[in-house]
Amino acid sequence: MVSAVNEYILSQFPGDAVAYFSADSIEMDPGKEGVVDADYSTEFLNNLKIGNFPDHQLELKVGCPVILLRNMDQTVGLCNGTRMVVKTLGKWFIEVEILTGTNVGDRVFLPRLTLSTHYKSLNFTLIRRQYPVALCFAMTINKSQGRTLANVGLCLQRQVFSHGQLYVALSRVTTRQGLKILSANENGEEGTSMVNIVFPEIFD
Structure with missing residues (x-):
C-alpha cells in the first residue's frame, strides 16, 4: 500500500x-x-x-x-x-x-x-x-515510530494487525486538527471506526 x-x-x-x-x-x-x-x-x-x-x-x-x-x-x-x-x-x-x-x-x-x-x-x-x-511521500506505521509531525494522513484501507500500531500512528501528530484518517471495513468500504489490536498477555 x-x-x-x-x-x-x-x-x-x-x-x-x-x-x-x-x-x-x-x-x-x-x-x-x-x-x-x-x-x-x-x-x-x-x-x-x-x-x-x-x-x-x-x-x-x-x-x-x-x-x-x-x-x-x-x-x-x-x-x-x-x-x-x-x-x-x-x-x-x-x-x-x-x-x-x-x-x-x-x-x-x-x-x-x-x-x-x-x-x-x-x-x-x-x-x-x-x-x-x-x-517517502508515505511510510509504514512502524517506520514512523519516534517521529513528531505537524500533519498526518493515516490511510487504513487495511486495518492495523499488531499490538500498539494504532497508538503509534495516532500519536505521531502534535494536534488533533493535524490528523486526517481514511478508514475502511473488511469489505474495503469506507468506515467510521478503526480496529485497535491489543495483546492482553503483554500486560501479564
Whole structure:
C-alpha cells in the first residue's frame, strides 16, 4: 500500500523521473552450491521486493522526499530512517538535503551500496547494488515510530494487525486538527471506526 501511494504521488509530482537499476546476484547457502545460476533468472531476482531493502528499479525526481534504509555515517546524520529531499540526480550519485535529526539542512552525496539479505526459504542470500533509499511521500506505521509531525494522513484501507500500531500512528501528530484518517471495513468500504489490536498477555 505504501509503495502504491508513493508511486502515484511521484507520477503527479512535477519534473522528469530518473530511473536507477540495481545489479543483482546471489550467494548460495553452504551445501547448496550445486544450484546453477539458471535456476534463478535475473528477472526473478530483479522482481524480489523486501521490506526495508531498496527495489531493483528506483525512480526519483528532484524535490521528492526519500528515506534512508541503512546506517551509513552517523556523524553526518546518515542513519537508518533519516528523511531527505532529493536535490540532484547524477549518473553516479544522488545529492540530498537532510530533513531530520541534528544535521537538518546539510547536503550530502549518496553512493550506491552493496547490500544483502538472506532468503532462508530459497537457500540463498540476495546481493543487490543500489542506492539505499526509498520514496517517502508515505511510510509504514512502524517506520514512523519516534517521529513528531505537524500533519498526518493515516490511510487504513487495511486495518492495523499488531499490538500498539494504532497508538503509534495516532500519536505521531502534535494536534488533533493535524490528523486526517481514511478508514475502511473488511469489505474495503469506507468506515467510521478503526480496529485497535491489543495483546492482553503483554500486560501479564
